[in-house]
Amino acid sequence: xxxxxxxxxxxxxxxxxxxxxxxxxxxxxxxxxxxxxxxxxxxxxxxxxxxxxxxxxxxxxxxxxxxxxxxxxxxxxxxxxxxxxxxxxxxxxxxxxxxxxxxxxxxxxxxxxxxxxxxxxxxxxxxxxxxxxxxxxxxxxxxxxxxxxxxxxxxxxxxxxxxxxxxxxxxxxxxxxxxxxxxxxxxxxxxxxxxxxxxxxxxxxxxxxxxxxxxxxxxxxxxxxxxxxxxxxxxxxxxxxxxxxxxxxxxxxxxxxxxxxxxxxxxxxxxxxxxxxxxxxxxxxxxxxxxxxxxxxxxxxxx
Numbered sequence: 001x002x003x004x005x006x007x008x009x010x011x012x013x014x015x016x017x018x019x020x021x022x023x024x025x026x027x028x029x030x031x032x033x034x035x036x037x038x039x040x041x042x043x044x045x046x047x048x049x050x051x052x053x054x055x056x057x058x059x060x061x062x063x064x065x066x067x068x069x070x071x072x073x074x075x076x077x078x079x080x081x082x083x084x085x086x087x088x089x090x091x092x093x094x095x096x097x098x099x100x101x102x103x104x105x106x107x108x109x110x111x112x113x114x115x116x117x118x119x120x121x122x123x124x125x126x127x128x129x130x131x132x133x134x135x136x137x138x139x140x141x142x143x144x145x146x147x148x149x150x151x152x153x154x155x156x157x158x159x160x161x162x163x164x165x166x167x168x169x170x171x172x173x174x175x176x177x178x179x180x181x182x183x184x185x186x187x188x189x190x191x192x193x194x195x196x197x198x199x200x201x202x203x204x205x206x207x208x209x210x211x212x213x214x215x216x217x218x219x220x221x222x223x224x225x226x227x228x229x230x231x232x233x234x235x236x237x238x239x240x241x242x243x244x245x246x247x248x249x250x251x252x253x254x255x256x257x258x259x260x261x262x263x264x265x266x267x268x269x270x271x272x273x274x275x276x277x278x279x280x281x282x283x284x285x286x287x288x289x290x291x292x293x294x295x296x297x298x299x300x301x302x303x
Contacts, residue, residue: 011150015065019045020187024194027185028059029086029096031110031125032076039117039126040072041099041109043088045185046152055159057085057137060152068149072105074142077155081139082123085157086131089181090193095130122160132168132180136161212238219299227276232283236292243293248300251293261301272298 006014019025028047032040046060061071077083088096092115099109110117116129120136127134137157145152168179182194192198215223215237223233243251251257260278264271275298282291 011148012065015150016187019185020190023186023190024184024192025186027088027096027183028057029088029099029128029131030059030061030073031084031086031128032073033080033082033125034072034076034105035079036106038106039108039110040076041113041115041128042071042073043096043100044073047085050156055162056140057135057157057159058154059085059157060154062153063146063149063151065150068147068151070153074153074155075105077139078142080124082125083137083139083155083157084120084123084125084127085135085137085159086128087133087135087180088128088131088183090183091181092128092130093183093191120161127163132165133175134163135159136163210240212240213242219296221272221299221302222295225276227273228280228283232280235283235288236279236295239288239292243289243296247293248297251290251297257294257297268302271301 004014004017025045026047028044030042030044034040042061044059044061046062048058050056050058061074063070073083095113095115098113099115101109101112103109103112109115110126110128117126118129118134120127123136123138127136137159139155140158141154141156143154143156145154164175168175170176170179177194177199178196180194184192184194186192215233218233218237222228222236225233256278260274261271264274275294279291279294279298282288282294
């Protein structure tokens, strides 16, 4: 392992490590306004949602690593405590990057990027019409983490109004991640585009308040399997009970199980491999109880 003391390396290198490690990061495409009414639009990847009651977003327009100067977004929210956090998508990635250029104060990045202003309802800054989700916010606090280059300024926002393009909703009225065409920031000039092929569902996994038996309750033969990944084992450990003797006895009569035992005969290593690989297939199919029964049948066969 490369072990690094942040105080002992140059700040740009530290910045690079942090942004490459904490990734991918969602983007807050933030519109603000100054006291003269000049609109600013800029993206920030130091961003996330931090609560829903009240609905709270936090983003950080960090100081320039080169000059230590604050961003126009930061300066604006100190005088007009409002903003709109727009969620960008892939179809506007390069327009968004245009808005990220360091234009002089007072320049309208909507005009520079070719994006469309849409009037807000509860705040003065406009929304980005091309964004599927737009959140009008009141700025509750700005937390300064330092005064040197690279220091963060945490803008704590309370969401006052949410706008969602109906084209990204499913039949239940929920946001469909397959329709959002998300983008996310990584280190340097690396980005992620989140399409349907990148989206997985863990709907079959236990929620945090539903207790699984846990990794530590499983036999060593399962937790030290040569054929199962950590994710495979964790999915089995999420079940809340061991298979019963009746279930194992019934499974032992199944034709495909009898074939496995017949082919492996008295070779337990071969039997364990065959059963673990079949269990892996069942896990991938979502048949976790059957996979657990197979694995416990393998354990029982040791005796």
